[in-house]
Amino acid sequence: MDNDLHQRMQRLAARELKKGTNPAQVTELALQQGIPNDIANAELVRLAATGNSMFLGLLKKFGSRSEQINAAAQKSLQQVWDPAGEAITLNTFEAAQAKLQGTTKKYLERPTLPRRNLLLLLLPIVATALLSIFVPGFAQGIIQLDDGNGIFLFLMPFLPATIYVGYVFSLQRDIIKMLIAQEENWIYSPSERPERWQVLVKKYPELFRKGNTGQNFQDEFWGTTEYHGKSVQFWAAIFEYVVESTDSKGRKNRSTHRKNVFAIKLHKRLTSDFRLEPEHLGIRMLNFFRKKEIDTESAAFNKTFAVFYNGSKVEKQLEIVKTLSPSVQVRLLEMKEQFGRFTLQFRDDAIVIAFPGRMMRWMKTNFFLRVAVDDRDKAALRERLRSVLDISGDILRFLD
Amino acid sequence: MEILLIIVGAVVLLGALYVVLFNGLVTAKQKVKEAWSGIDVQLKRRYDLIPNLINTVKGYAAHEAQTLNQVVEARAKAMAVSSSDKTAQAAAENQLSSTLKSIFALSESYPDLKANQNFLELQTELSETEDQIASARRIYNNNVTAYNVKVHTFPSNVIAKRHNFGEEQFFEVDPSEQTAIKETPKVDFGITENTVPQPEKPVLEADKNL
Numbered sequence: 001m002d003n004d005l006h007q008r009m010q011r012l013a014a015r016e017l018k019k020g021t022n023p024a025q026v027t028e029l030a031l032q033q034g035i036p037n038d039i040a041n042a043e044l045v046r047l048a049a050t051g052n053s054m055f056l057g058l059l060k061k062f063g064s065r066s067e068q069i070n071a072a073a074q075k076s077l078q079q080v081w082d083p084a085g086e087a088i089t090l091n092t093f094e095a096a097q098a099k100l101q102g103t104t105k106k107y108l109e110r111p112t113l114p115r116r117n118l119l120l121l122l123l124p125i126v127a128t129a130l131l132s133i134f135v136p137g138f139a140q141g142i143i144q145l146d147d148g149n150g151i152f153l154f155l156m157p158f159l160p161a162t163i164y165v166g167y168v169f170s171l172q173r174d175i176i177k178m179l180i181a182q183e184e185n186w187i188y189s190p191s192e193r194p195e196r197w198q199v200l201v202k203k204y205p206e207l208f209r210k211g212n213t214g215q216n217f218q219d220e221f222w223g224t225t226e227y228h229g230k231s232v233q234f235w236a237a238i239f240e241y242v243v244e245s246t247d248s249k250g251r252k253n254r255s256t257h258r259k260n261v262f263a264i265k266l267h268k269r270l271t272s273d274f275r276l277e278p279e280h281l282g283i284r285m286l287n288f289f290r291k292k293e294i295d296t297e298s299a300a301f302n303k304t305f306a307v308f309y310n311g312s313k314v315e316k317q318l319e320i321v322k323t324l325s326p327s328v329q330v331r332l333l334e335m336k337e338q339f340g341r342f343t344l345q346f347r348d349d350a351i352v353i354a355f356p357g358r359m360m361r362w363m364k365t366n367f368f369l370r371v372a373v374d375d376r377d378k379a380a381l382r383e384r385l386r387s388v389l390d391i392s393g394d395i396l397r398f399l400d
Numbered sequence: 401m402e403i404l405l406i407i408v409g410a411v412v413l414l415g416a417l418y419v420v421l422f423n424g425l426v427t428a429k430q431k432v433k434e435a436w437s438g439i440d441v442q443l444k445r446r447y448d449l450i451p452n453l454i455n456t457v458k459g460y461a462a463h464e465a466q467t468l469n470q471v472v473e474a475r476a477k478a479m480a481v482s483s484s485d486k487t488a489q490a491a492a493e494n495q496l497s498s499t500l501k502s503i504f505a506l507s508e509s510y511p512d513l514k515a516n517q518n519f520l521e522l523q524t525e526l527s528e529t530e531d532q533i534a535s536a537r538r539i540y541n542n543n544v545t546a547y548n549v550k551v552h553t554f555p556s557n558v559i560a561k562r563h564n565f566g567e568e569q570f571f572e573v574d575p576s577e578q579t580a581i582k583e584t585p586k587v588d589f590g591i592t593e594n595t596v597p598q599p600e601k602p603v604l605e606a607d608k609n610l
Contacts, residue, residue, distance in 0.1 A: 297431065297434035297437070297539060298431075300539075300546075325532060326442070327528075327531050327532050397528065397531075398528065398531075
């Protein structure tokens with residue numbers, strides 16, 4: 001019976017939330033519909049505690065007489081930990097999320113839109129193909145144009161469709177991430193933020209001073225997760241940068257690189273400040289000649305990681321080896337097995353991990369076939385995020 | 401002249417290879433020793449924590465003298481085993497791990513003990529130490545594998561034989577012990593919450609040994 005009432009209240013709250021009804025009036029409406037005050041209140045408290053941004057917005061606008069609701073709302077408005085010290089709350093990225101939700105709504109209302117747009121953008125390709133077949137010398141004529149650069153002209157009709165497919169796939173990824181963030185009560189920012197790089201590169205130059213242009217952070221998550229009864233605060237993001245170079249013939253090359261970045265807050269400040277990087281012969285030789293190589297008791301660990309630090313070996317070795325206890329070493333080796341080569345910075349009250357590759361590669365979700373998120377994509381990404389966080393949480397147990 | 405140069409070159413190369421292989425064996429053996437001392441540090445840390453644990457527990461569960469004595473005996477036995485006999489030491493340490501688990505199982509029957517802050521801290525510390533021992537053991541065994549592979553494979557086995565580099569022993573957990581360590585033993589003392597004895601000053605055989 002109680003369950004029924006709770007469910008009815010949830011439905012009522014969701015409906016009234018969309019309409020922008022004053023929370024006080026929602027309670028009155030609930031009473032009119034035979035839902036007791038305590039159940040209505042409990043559901044509104046739950047809504048405030050989950051940090052539902054629409055509900056928090058309404059509370060801000062109309063206020064609430066219930067102390068419990070206000071307390072829950074206050075708590076969810078509290079700042080989360082950020083490695084750059086930026087003031088981040090649940091409302092910080094409301095506008096960007098609203099935009100994403102708006103686009104999602106548009107596609108949900110018109111599910112044939114992606115397919116129709118794609119078909120329209122494929123028309124220039126069809127036209128070029130037909131002209132190439134029926135007009136003798138058309139394709140050859142274009143390709144031979146302008147000193148052989150005509151090939152690019154020939155490929156031009158493919159460009160709009162390619163860009164659109166890329167846009168839709170990127171949108172799908174953003175929506176999946178936003179849904180996970182909502183379910184886990186994390187904060188998510190889909191935007192690309194170059195200004196964020198300006199701050200973080202000062203704090204972690206060893207990790208983020210990469211590329212010559214286009215540095216930014218995107219797809220950022222902030223949140224808290226539980227590990228063995230301890231709360232683990234984290235920030236996760238994709239770090240993107242562009243490397244531009246000119247070869248001996250004066251041709252410009254441009255390549256975009258992406259790294260997954262995780263920062264985990266420790267419950268204490270570390271006495272040692274050092275970085276682990278994937279070991280290779282060059283690094284080993286360099287460290288050997290600089291007399292800075294630090295080896296632990298594990299042959300496998302020494303073969304996998306090189307330790308970088310400032311200061312003399314005599315001063316730092318003891319602190320670093322103490323931090324790299326057997327359990328930490330074993331977890332780091334497990335992490336390498338799972339995620340490949342990564343760089344890890346131990347600094348102040350945080351560890352920051354950066355590893356290449358995509359967290360989401362092949363998606364089952366395909367808006368061109370059906371505008372809906374495939375649960376397998378959500379589960380796969382959630383599992384990837386969780387496994388990084390779990391293994392980091394496990395490392396934290398031995399650092400704290 | 402050319403043949404002479406080829407012979408000298410080959411001898412120099414062989415000499416360099418000999419040095420590299422010999423140094424590789426020495427380094428691998430050294431890593432085994434280092435890894436063993438890593439285990440030793442953690443084991444000593446566990447030995448140091450046990451007297452505090454016994455003192456805390458006996459204040460609440462004086463009637464469990466037998467369990468406490470078992471832990472004290474297992475600790476004494478583990479400390480007495482020569483570190484050169486890895487198999488015996490592994491068996492003694494596994495025995496100690498098992499008896500420690502039974503102490504923690506005791507707390508289920510003594511709510512006051514379970515709520516004791518000192519006991520909780522010791523429990524956390526011991527559980528972390530167990531984890532460190534397991535990790536140190538894994539590192540040690542990996543190093544032993546790397547070293548033993550060198551001792552048995554060509555061409556380093558030739559140098560190993562010549563310089564008496566013998567095989568190293570693994571520090572292994574007996575599979576049955578491993579299960580015992582992972583599972584919390586179920587201990588039934590036939591005590592209900594109403595019949596839990598009040599803390600009293602115990603007289604333990606354990607006191608003499610600590």
